[in-house]
Amino acid sequence: MRDHDGVAKIMQTEQIIHLMRRDDSVDAPQDAIAWSKNIFRTRVTAPEKTLVQRIFATLQIDLAPGKAAFGERSASALKARQLLYVADDAAVDIRISDFAGRLDIHGQILGGGYEYSKIRLFDDGHSLETASDDLGEFQFRSAAAGSYTMTITSEKKEIVIQNIDLH
Amino acid sequence: MSAYPNNQSSPSRIESAVEKEDAALVNACRKGDDRAWDTLVERYQRLIFAIPRRAGLSDEQAADILQEVFLTLFQKIEEIKQPERIRSWLVTTTKFKTWAAFRNSRGFYAPETEEEMEHEMASLKDDSPLADQMLVELEQQHLIRTALQKLEERCRTILSMIYLSDTAASYADVAAEIGVGETSISPLRARCLKKLEKVLENK
Numbered sequence: 001m002r003d004h005d006g007v008a009k010i011m012q013t014e015q016i017i018h019l020m021r022r023d024d025s026v027d028a029p030q031d032a033i034a035w036s037k038n039i040f041r042t043r044v045t046a047p048e049k050t051l052v053q054r055i056f057a058t059l060q061i062d063l064a065p066g067k068a069a070f071g072e073r074s075a076s077a078l079k080a081r082q083l084l085y086v087a088d089d090a091a092v093d094i095r096i097s098d099f100a101g102r103l104d105i106h107g108q109i110l111g112g113g114y115e116y117s118k119i120r121l122f123d124d125g126h127s128l129e130t131a132s133d134d135l136g137e138f139q140f141r142s143a144a145a146g147s148y149t150m151t152i153t154s155e156k157k158e159i160v161i162q163n164i165d166l167h
Numbered sequence: 168m169s170a171y172p173n174n175q176s177s178p179s180r181i182e183s184a185v186e187k188e189d190a191a192l193v194n195a196c197r198k199g200d201d202r203a204w205d206t207l208v209e210r211y212q213r214l215i216f217a218i219p220r221r222a223g224l225s226d227e228q229a230a231d232i233l234q235e236v237f238l239t240l241f242q243k244i245e246e247i248k249q250p251e252r253i254r255s256w257l258v259t260t261t262k263f264k265t266w267a268a269f270r271n272s273r274g275f276y277a278p279e280t281e282e283e284m285e286h287e288m289a290s291l292k293d294d295s296p297l298a299d300q301m302l303v304e305l306e307q308q309h310l311i312r313t314a315l316q317k318l319e320e321r322c323r324t325i326l327s328m329i330y331l332s333d334t335a336a337s338y339a340d341v342a343a344e345i346g347v348g349e350t351s352i353s354p355l356r357a358r359c360l361k362k363l364e365k366v367l368e369n370k
Contacts, residue, residue, distance in 0.1 A: 013360055016311060016367070020330035023308040028216035032230040033208060036237035040196070040204040043241075 052153065057087035057161045065097075080106070087159040090114060092152065096166060102142040103166050109136040109152060109159070117154040121164075123147060185210075185313050186251040193250035208237060211257050214309040218258065219265040221301060232264045254309070258302055314366040321345055322359035329356060 027033075061084035080097035090111035097104050109117065114136050121128045123146050132138040132152070145167050152159040192210075195203030215236050219229040239260055247256055315323055324345055328336035336344075338352040347355070 012364065016360070016363065017330060019304065019308050019311055020326070021335075022304070023312070023331060025213050025217040025220075025305070025308065025312075028212045028233050029226070029230050032216075032233050033212050035234055036208045036212070037205050039238055039241045040201055043199070 052155075053157045055087045055090075055157060055159050057085035057092060057159050060084045060086050060091075083164070085159075085161050087161075088157075090159065092150075092159060092161060094150075094161075094164070099142075103145065105140040105143055105166075107138050108132075109138075112136075113157070114152060114154050114159075117152050119153075120151045121148050123149065185310070186254075189253045190251035193244065193247065193253050196244055204241075207240075207253075210313065211254070211309075213312070214254075214305060215257060215261045217305050217308075218261045218302065219268065221305065222265050222269055224265065224268060228268055232261060232268060235264050236261050254306065258306060262302065310367065311363070314363055317366050318359065318362055321355075322362055325352070325356055325359050326363065 061082065063082040065079050065081050080095040083094040083096070085092040085094070090109055090113070092107060092109050094105060094107045097106075105121070107119075109132060114132055115134050117132045117136075119130050119132060119138050121140055121143065126144060126146065126148075128140050128143060130138050130140060143166055148164045148166060150159075150161040150164055152161075189207075189210075192203045192207050196207065212233060215233050216229050219232045220226065224232070236257060240257065247253065315326060318326075325341055328341045328344060338349050341352050342349040
């Protein structure tokens, strides 16, 4: 039956046309569709497990240049501004010195566990990165004046120091 | 009543071109993909809405059922054993909910179990609103609409205007819409139908 395939083909095409002509379906109301979509967004998602504990440091000492810390002799007063932050069982000592209009930052994380940590200093327009050494010391050179956030990220913890005012 | 002497519905010819896509969408939803869920809703809202309407329920009742079906899907999506058959799951679920609403609207108590519901629905006559043949036709129409979306815009416009609108557009109207001469419409129509068939046959 040479024409069998041709007949079958015509019937298939005709069937598709028939089904299309009988299709009187319409879209559901938009509010019902929107409601159905929004169900999914109401699901409770478990917070992502993170291996890094974030700790926000608090400022304990802010010494302007030339001022001695309590108990120190004035002769030993630093030429740098000194900031001391406490974060849980660690402390972060930051010294800011002005060198020909650019700011150098030397710091040390005290308390152990922050050797070779990644350290980032950033604001909206700038981002500097470095790493601490085996003594927890680090430095940034030639930072611009501004208000920064510093993050110190070890394997299991991250210290966040906000609103570091460099001037 | 069928327009074809042998009462052919030929579901085997109109193969689902979207089962793989459906499985991917369901799996993406399981991973929390909002856009996959939105796509699933958009893809099936018309089919789900059509079932209770075809059964004689009002648009408001049909919209309620639509929302109930998607709520049930949301609650049970992890339990669906064959994601590629989500269409069948949606149609069956819609059928059950439509039947329950249909009975409630007539003052009958709803069957207490799904088995009772299935037993009642199995005894439905062939010309009843929820007979299997009706649902097969709705599913086939859904597949055709889905396949139509995969064609280029010109073919979609030609076939929609000629076959899907309430009043079939004339060749002159179609020609004006797509910006070609009226004599071009007939061969274009034929070519677009061929493309539609190829999509439906998974080619």
